Amino acid sequence: METVSDVKTRVYRFGNKTADGNSKMKNLLGGKGANLAEMSAIGIPVPPGFTITTEVCTEYNELGKNKVIKYLKEDVKKAIKNIEEIMGTRFGDPENPLLISVRSGARVSMPGMMDTVLNLGLNDEVVSGLVKKTNNERFAWDSYRRFIQMYGGVVLGMKPVTKEDIDPFEEIMEHLKDKRNIELDTQFTVQDLQDLVYDFKDAVKKQTGHDFPLDPWDQLWGAIMAVFDSWNGDRAIYYRKMNGYPADWGTAVNVQAMVYGNMGNNSGTGVCFTRDAGTGENVFNGEYLINAQGEDVVAGVRTPQQITKLGSERWAKLAQVKEAIRAADYPSLEELMPSIYSELYGYQEKLEKHYKDMQDMEFTIQEGKLWILQTRNGKRTGAAMVKIAIDLLKEGQIDEKEALMRIEPIKLDELLHPVFDPKGLNKDDIIAQGLPASPGAATGQIVFFADEADKYKYTILTRIETSPEDLEGMNIARGILTARGGMTSHAAVVARGMGKCCVSGAGALKIDYKNRVLRVDGKEFHEGDWISLNGTTGNIIEGKVPTMEPELSGEFAEIMELSDKYRTMKVRTNADTPKDATAARNFGAEGIGLTRTEHMFFEVDRIRAMREMILADTIKGRKVALKELLPMQRSDFEGIFEAMQGFPVTIRLLDPPLHEFVPHQLATQKELAEDLHISLAAVKNKVSELHEFNPMLGHRGCRLGITYPEITEMQTRAIIEAALNLKEKGIAVIPEIMVPLVGTVKEFVAQEQVIRSTAQKVFKERKDTVEYLVGTMIEIPRAALMADRIAEHADFFSFGTNDLTQMTYGYSRDDAGSFLEIYLKEGILTSDPFEVLDQEGVGQLVRMGTERGRNVKSDLKVGICGEHGGEPSSVEFCNRIGLNYVSCSPFRVPIARVAAAQAAIS
Known part of the structure; x- marks a missing residue:
C-alpha cells in the first residue's frame, strides 16, 4: 500500500516561461527555487531546471541517503529529461552534452551554507565532445578544471592541510602560475588547463583515497546529497544559531542547465543590485567579469569591474580603489556591452517592481545572450534597510504598514552604535x-x-x-x-x-x-x-x-514616527543614571521600567556609608549610615526624574544580597576596619555571617526590606523628596515604587505599609503631595500563581523575566553556559531562554499573572523589565497578551518601538 511519503511531489520544474511553483512557496522550494519558478513564469530568461523540496531534506535526515534516492530517482530522471528537451542537449552524452549546476536554497538566504557546483556532468569523454561542439578547446578544459575544483571542495571535502595553507587546488594553480610567470587564470594555455585537470584528479586521489567520480549520474547524486549534508554542517548550524532559524526548516536543492560566461570575450558573469545594499541609495549597481563563471566574482580571484558608469558620488569613489590604474582599464558593462546592459537594466526594473523590494540578481552572458540565474531580496545593512523601506513607501510601491514590516528590528542595532x-x-x-x-x-x-x-x-x-x-x-x-x-x-x-x-x-x-x-x-x-x-x-x-554617538534622524526618524503611529504598547527603558535616562529619552523611551537602586551604592563616595550600615549592630547605627546615603539617593532620583520629564519612573528598592557590598579581600577589609575604627575581626565576622550558599535565593529583595525596614524607609523618603523637589521646579514626576522578589501577599503588604507610612510622613513635613504608585516585580513563579491576591494591594506588576526564567527553569544565569551550548546544539532548546522569552513556559506564567491580576483589578498596569523587553519575538508576545509596556536597555528602545508596531500590525 502506498504511503503519503511515496506519492508527495518532491521535484518542481521550471523553464521555458513555465513553472510548477511560485514565489509564495519559499517554505517548500526555498527562496532560490521559489524565485526561479516565479521569474520563469513572468518571462525572465532563466536557464531551465528543477527544485528538490526542503521536505526531502527532512526525509534525508530521518531516513538516510538510500531511501531518499529511491523516492527521488524517477522524478529526477524526468526533470533532467525536461531540461534536455528545452536545451536540445543530453546529460552525459559526449556528442551533445548537457551540463548542470547544483545549488542549495533554504527558505531564507544563508550565504556560505554550501558553495555552488558548476559544470556538473563533465568527464574525459564529455570534455572532448564539448570541444567539438563549441569549437572552443580552452573553454571546455577551463570548465572541466573548474568542475573538479568545485566538486572536490564542496562534495568531496578537499581542504587545506593547515590553516596557514591555501586551498589545495589553488596551491596547484599558484605553483603553475609561478612556473609559467603569469598572474591571472585567464592566462593559462589549453595545455596548462589539461595539466591542471590531471593534477587536480591526483590531488583528489591523494587526499580522499578515491578516484574522482566520472559517471555524470554519480556526480549528480553526490552533489544533491552534499547539499542535504550542508544543512547540518558547522557553517549552517552556526548561521542558524546566529539568526535564530529553526533546524527543522531544511534546504532545497536547485539543479539548472549550465550557461557559460567563460566562452570568450563576448561572455561574462556578474552580480547586481537594484539599489545600493550598503546605503540604500536608489542606484543600480553591481560587478561583472568578462570570460568568467559566477563564482569568480564572489570568490575574489579577480578584481571585478563595475556594471554602471561611475555616476553617483559614492560609486565614483570606487574608481580610486583600482590601485591608480586608469579607469579605461576597467570599463563598465554599460560601456562595454550597451545592449546587454540595457536588457539587464530592464529586467532589474521589472523584478524590483514585481517583488516590491531591492533585488540581488546573478546573471551570465553567453556569447552575447543574457540569462538571469537568480534573484532574491537583497541582504542590506541596517541603514540601507531603513532608507529602502522609506523610499519604496514614498515611491508608492508599498504602504506604511508594509514599510514597517520590511524592517528587521534587530538590524536597527547597527544604526545605534x-x-x-x-x-x-x-x-x-x-x-x-x-x-x-x-x-x-x-x-x-x-x-x-x-x-x-x-x-x-x-x-x-x-x-x-x-x-x-x-x-x-x-x-x-x-x-x-x-x-x-x-x-x-x-x-x-x-x-x-x-x-x-x-x-x-x-x-x-x-x-x-x-x-x-x-x-x-x-x-x-x-x-x-x-x-x-x-x-x-x-x-x-x-x-x-x-x-x-549616532543620532535618530532622516529616514531612521521617519521609521520611528511610523512605529509610534501604529503601536499600541508603550516602550520604556531600564536606566540607573540620568545619563542613561537621557540617552533613552533621545531614543524615544516613554518612561523608565526599571531603575536599580543598588547600582548607585557602588560608587566610591557611597560604598563606605553602605558598608557602615551593613556592619552596624543596631537600628540606630544603621540609621546613622542611611542618613548619610539619603541625600545621595535623593540627588540620583532628581536627575532621573528630570531626564524623564513627566514620564513614569519605576524604581526598584534594594534587591541584591548584602554580601555583594562588603569587601572580600583581606587588604580591603583592613582598610574598612581602620576607616570605621573597628577591629579587623569584626569586619571578618560580618563578612562570614553574610555568606550564603545560594545567595540568589537567599537574603535579598523584599526580605532585606522586611528584615531592615529602615532601608525601605530611607529609599522611599529619597524618592518622595526628590519628586517633591522637582514639583517645586514645575517638572511633573510620576514615581512608581517597586518591591522586588515578592512571593507571598504578606511580604508585599509589609513593605507597602512601610512605603506608604514613610510617604505620608514626608507629605506632612513638606505640606505637599505627589501621586505615586506601589507595585511589585513578579519574578518568582509563586507570585505569578498568587497574582490575584497580590493585585488586591498592588498598583502595578512588572515581570522581571531574567529571574523568572532562572527560577522557572532552575537554570543559574551565571552557570548555565556550561550546558546551554550543548542543549542548543542538540535541539533540547531552540534558543537561549535568557535571550529569547520562553513563551511556552515562562511566558505562560506572565500570561497567567497578568490575567489573574486584572481579574481583580481591571486597570492594573503590567509590563516587563527583563532583557527580553528589547527582543522582537518577546515584544510581540507581550503585545499579544495585552501588556501595557515593555522596558529594555536604552540602545534597544528603537528596536522595541518597531517590534511593538509590527506586533500591532500583525
Whole structure:
C-alpha cells in the first residue's frame, strides 16, 4: 500500500516561461527555487531546471541517503529529461552534452551554507565532445578544471592541510602560475588547463583515497546529497544559531542547465543590485567579469569591474580603489556591452517592481545572450534597510504598514552604535583604500585567521579573501578586511547581512599568513597591531580612531514616527543614571521600567556609608549610615526624574544580597576596619555571617526590606523628596515604587505599609503631595500563581523575566553556559531562554499573572523589565497578551518601538 511519503511531489520544474511553483512557496522550494519558478513564469530568461523540496531534506535526515534516492530517482530522471528537451542537449552524452549546476536554497538566504557546483556532468569523454561542439578547446578544459575544483571542495571535502595553507587546488594553480610567470587564470594555455585537470584528479586521489567520480549520474547524486549534508554542517548550524532559524526548516536543492560566461570575450558573469545594499541609495549597481563563471566574482580571484558608469558620488569613489590604474582599464558593462546592459537594466526594473523590494540578481552572458540565474531580496545593512523601506513607501510601491514590516528590528542595532568622529581622523594615517563593502566604523587588533577572531577583545579579521568557513570568526570580529574581492564578494555580502563593517578588495595589501604580517606601501603591520576600518569610505587607517554617538534622524526618524503611529504598547527603558535616562529619552523611551537602586551604592563616595550600615549592630547605627546615603539617593532620583520629564519612573528598592557590598579581600577589609575604627575581626565576622550558599535565593529583595525596614524607609523618603523637589521646579514626576522578589501577599503588604507610612510622613513635613504608585516585580513563579491576591494591594506588576526564567527553569544565569551550548546544539532548546522569552513556559506564567491580576483589578498596569523587553519575538508576545509596556536597555528602545508596531500590525 502506498504511503503519503511515496506519492508527495518532491521535484518542481521550471523553464521555458513555465513553472510548477511560485514565489509564495519559499517554505517548500526555498527562496532560490521559489524565485526561479516565479521569474520563469513572468518571462525572465532563466536557464531551465528543477527544485528538490526542503521536505526531502527532512526525509534525508530521518531516513538516510538510500531511501531518499529511491523516492527521488524517477522524478529526477524526468526533470533532467525536461531540461534536455528545452536545451536540445543530453546529460552525459559526449556528442551533445548537457551540463548542470547544483545549488542549495533554504527558505531564507544563508550565504556560505554550501558553495555552488558548476559544470556538473563533465568527464574525459564529455570534455572532448564539448570541444567539438563549441569549437572552443580552452573553454571546455577551463570548465572541466573548474568542475573538479568545485566538486572536490564542496562534495568531496578537499581542504587545506593547515590553516596557514591555501586551498589545495589553488596551491596547484599558484605553483603553475609561478612556473609559467603569469598572474591571472585567464592566462593559462589549453595545455596548462589539461595539466591542471590531471593534477587536480591526483590531488583528489591523494587526499580522499578515491578516484574522482566520472559517471555524470554519480556526480549528480553526490552533489544533491552534499547539499542535504550542508544543512547540518558547522557553517549552517552556526548561521542558524546566529539568526535564530529553526533546524527543522531544511534546504532545497536547485539543479539548472549550465550557461557559460567563460566562452570568450563576448561572455561574462556578474552580480547586481537594484539599489545600493550598503546605503540604500536608489542606484543600480553591481560587478561583472568578462570570460568568467559566477563564482569568480564572489570568490575574489579577480578584481571585478563595475556594471554602471561611475555616476553617483559614492560609486565614483570606487574608481580610486583600482590601485591608480586608469579607469579605461576597467570599463563598465554599460560601456562595454550597451545592449546587454540595457536588457539587464530592464529586467532589474521589472523584478524590483514585481517583488516590491531591492533585488540581488546573478546573471551570465553567453556569447552575447543574457540569462538571469537568480534573484532574491537583497541582504542590506541596517541603514540601507531603513532608507529602502522609506523610499519604496514614498515611491508608492508599498504602504506604511508594509514599510514597517520590511524592517528587521534587530538590524536597527547597527544604526545605534558609534561612528568615527571626523575630528579624530587624520588623512596621513590612511594606509590604503579598499571598497566600502559594508558601512560603519571598526577599530581593532589584526588577526589573520577566523578561528582566532576572539584572540583580543576587539579584532579586525584580515584575510586575502574570506570563505564560508570563516563565518564564525567574521561574526566575532569588529570588522573585516580583505585584499581581494569586490562589493559582491563573500566578505561583502556576509558582512552586510551581519551589519558588520567591511572593507574589501584592497589590492595594495600583501598578506603573509605564514609570518602573520600585513605589508602595504613599505610598512609592516603584525598580528595584534591596531588598525581602523571606515566601511563607508573604504579607508584603512593605522591605529585607533575615536568614535561619536549616532543620532535618530532622516529616514531612521521617519521609521520611528511610523512605529509610534501604529503601536499600541508603550516602550520604556531600564536606566540607573540620568545619563542613561537621557540617552533613552533621545531614543524615544516613554518612561523608565526599571531603575536599580543598588547600582548607585557602588560608587566610591557611597560604598563606605553602605558598608557602615551593613556592619552596624543596631537600628540606630544603621540609621546613622542611611542618613548619610539619603541625600545621595535623593540627588540620583532628581536627575532621573528630570531626564524623564513627566514620564513614569519605576524604581526598584534594594534587591541584591548584602554580601555583594562588603569587601572580600583581606587588604580591603583592613582598610574598612581602620576607616570605621573597628577591629579587623569584626569586619571578618560580618563578612562570614553574610555568606550564603545560594545567595540568589537567599537574603535579598523584599526580605532585606522586611528584615531592615529602615532601608525601605530611607529609599522611599529619597524618592518622595526628590519628586517633591522637582514639583517645586514645575517638572511633573510620576514615581512608581517597586518591591522586588515578592512571593507571598504578606511580604508585599509589609513593605507597602512601610512605603506608604514613610510617604505620608514626608507629605506632612513638606505640606505637599505627589501621586505615586506601589507595585511589585513578579519574578518568582509563586507570585505569578498568587497574582490575584497580590493585585488586591498592588498598583502595578512588572515581570522581571531574567529571574523568572532562572527560577522557572532552575537554570543559574551565571552557570548555565556550561550546558546551554550543548542543549542548543542538540535541539533540547531552540534558543537561549535568557535571550529569547520562553513563551511556552515562562511566558505562560506572565500570561497567567497578568490575567489573574486584572481579574481583580481591571486597570492594573503590567509590563516587563527583563532583557527580553528589547527582543522582537518577546515584544510581540507581550503585545499579544495585552501588556501595557515593555522596558529594555536604552540602545534597544528603537528596536522595541518597531517590534511593538509590527506586533500591532500583525
